[in-house]
Amino acid sequence: MTYSGARDALFTKRRIGVLLHPTCLPGDWGILGRSARKFADFLADAGIGVWQTLPIGPTHADMSPYQSLSAHAGNPDFIDLAELIPPGLLHTGDLARADENGGRKNLLELAAQRFFDQSVSVPEGLDHDSYERFRESNAYWLDDFSLFSAVRESQPGISWLQWPTELRDRHPEALKAFADQSATVIKRIRFEQFVFHHQWQALREYAHARGILMFGDIPIFVAHDSADVWANRELFKLDAQGNPTVVAGVPPDYFSSEGQHWGNPLYDWDAMAEDGYQWWLQRLDSQRHLFALTRIDHFRGLQAYWEIPADRPMPKDGYWVPGPGAHFLEACFRKFPDLPLVAENLGIIGEEVEQLRRDFRLPGMTVLQFGFDGSPDNPHLLHNHQERDLVYTGTHDNDTTLGWYRSLDSHTRQHVNSYLETSGEEMPWPVIEAAFRSVSSLAVVPMQDFMGLDSAARFNTPGTTENNWIWQLNWAACPADLSDRIRNLAELYGRLT
Template sequence: MTQAHSRPGVLSRRRAGVLLHPTCLPSEHGVLGRSGRRFLDFMAEAGLSVWQTLPLGPTHADLSPYQSLSAHAGNQDLIDLEELLYAGLVFENELVSNGDQLRRQTLFERACERFFSGTEDRFQGPTLAEFEAFRLANESWLGDYCLFCAIREEYPGCNWLSWPAELRDRDATVLDQFSSAHAASLRRLQFEQFLFDHQWQRLREYAHQRGIVLFGDIPIFVAHDSADVWASPDLFKLDQKGEPLFVAGVPPDYFSPDGQHWGNPVYDWGVMAEDNYQWWMSRLDTQRRCFDLIRIDHFRGLHAYWEIPAANPAPINGYWVPGPGAAFLDACFQRFPDLPLVAENLGIIGDEVEALRHRYRLPGMTVLQFGFDGSSANPHLSHNHRRRDLVYSGTHDNDTTLGWYQSLDDHTRAYVDAYFGHSSDPMPWPVIRTAFQSVSQLAMIPLQDFLGLDSRGRFNTPGTTVENWCWKLNWQQCPTGLAERIRDLTRLYGRLP
């Protein structure tokens, strides 16, 4: 029988936070060191106590964090090489730009050799014992991921379906032979994941020391070209060659009038249920190690998901298929009673989806930009907010609030102005202030909104594949006194730590 679950501790009091993916932080050598600490210092000065990121996994060439090479691994491009300098694993004349991938890989190879040789004097930094503990704690996924990446390096630009059949189909003898021949690459790949984890945990400790908690994001689906699907094809609806029989997407909605074809393979939930969803339990355990609060992206897919036949890939050809629902969530909370979940409940959400969310007392989301359809009952308007839910000015999939406001027709813009009281403050500050005023326990603002950026600051446009995920913060964009202005609002509306 389902038990009612209390709200995560993070949401036990009023807070304000910022939405910013780590790839947006400026840094020449990686962001999980000095650059990340500077951002956390800014947050602390501004009275912001929640940092929300997008998924942290290594990406494909399109840079989308929602199409990662792994549901567990960290993006090695975030590793700060300067931290390795302080640890004595690289030398100053070896440091390279974060954008030079080939030279970064070479530098990781050198650092790996020095780390395992034990001949270099290190002032501080990770130890061999910590590496071994990391390897053992993550053996359920680390070996498959590193092997997947090593094969990708051997066959660059190829989806795993294009690999030689023995590698594609995971012939045990051939994989053992490959592993022996590429032992150095595999060790370097394990070392990179260890460094990511070590630096992320240090950054998380730094955040906690400043009263800041970290808020992560789990995409409900994973990329087909990923270590997860290659290693466990039986958990997905694939044909005998490994091609998806069906892919995920959504029907037409606010974000895309034609619907969206995501291309992710869909789960065989029946097979997953046979071992009580252990693949998902491992995935959740990884995220619990990284974050204090976790959002399930596309929560409605647990109740029903939009399945598109691969043979007829237009989103309109899809249909709703029941998801695992309460059986899955029961398993999650039986395994992790204090699992700190937030449900992304945006888009086409029926009463049944909301009933599932409320059954587990999961916080949902409201987005102020979505409030102005002319109905005073719109749940995204601040007077309809609920205490347990989160309020956003916009999300990573929205235009910036200023860009959104500038794109409105005259009638809607007049409605927006009236709702926010014809504020003398320029956009987006009336929206930010309203989010902070909301009864919702947590108010989240994308950094681009705090900076007052127009559409040139947009991070992602759903349904498109170009010019996304590229926006970078320039600290010179921060107006003088910005942190103080934000702190005044956090104090005024009871959100100051």
């Protein structure tokens, strides 16, 4: 089988990308309306052709997009409530009295009530026929997610492991009884997903009309407390009560000297292979309808993954276990020959991982911040980049480039200055320009780097649980000439969209 085709067309043109998760956007009533369109307009003005996000599913209280309640659902907090006023699902007065109305959840409940009562005449795309088509085509995940979320609302503050046994273990009679008594809540949850996907597709079309491709992210593992694990326990390494017997993590690397204990349940890949990996194929299909390009986070876990015994929580107690490798990827590309995947190949990466990636012609990643260990053979250095790979100044897991530069010891800082032929005064722009000069077809820069922000704007620090995922873009802090500066460099280095 040859793994090429339409997906390769995405890498035949030099482009600039920006990394910004939608939660970073300001918005009084949500994200996927005026706020997101304003950002897309900025990207178009700057000549930026790719908008990369993190996973966009509903999160737990820690707000980590990598621990979602669903591998398919969208985060209802993204829904722009103001966009529901023109079709009559909400009124201006409803938003003005938001506190009296009980906040976002109750406003969405009110919009759902008006929608299902058919008391308003909604436009095409938000009409009842569109809703029924959405519900039918997404039933494979939507039914379980809606039921899971409704039970979760009735059992606040606990995971599905602590639910009443008949609900935890999905006894059919108990599920039916609960669904019958919670029909209104379940309808509201389905409605939220319908609206989310409607607004996301509208944003995607708006961006595409301006030459911007949406670039998503799939965490290789899913959260234990999720609809996916609750509804598919046979596909994970769990005990009879649903507890993980082993969990995911990584050994010590340059992100964490102690390693990382992620806690995600691990797949029973043999069980998944029995039906040709249908669960994964459905997951990939969902992403294909949301994004033009998708990154598989922790790609190396497909070749081998770090398995940590659940009763021994130190990452160092783990061990490598072979992953499904080529057998899995062959099934993916047999189903979707033009599947537009990028492999996140950071961390402890051996030749076997890189060979698997090359066998399937998957672009990989380089990060300029990782290049300065003193070795001229470091793959992250500019002169070692490959055309079909992606180059980043830093990722969401890194410090901002300015913060990183300021934290370097004097010897490494001088090495950076010598390599980039800079005094360092204009950091982070020498690193941004280096990414633009790279032979790599796609150069991605976090928005914080474009804005020249320091460590206070860092989005995530791996291995920690405090002060992550909370940074917000402040348009007033953007230099007035920022889009012009980016656009001029894009033109200079042949990356203008």
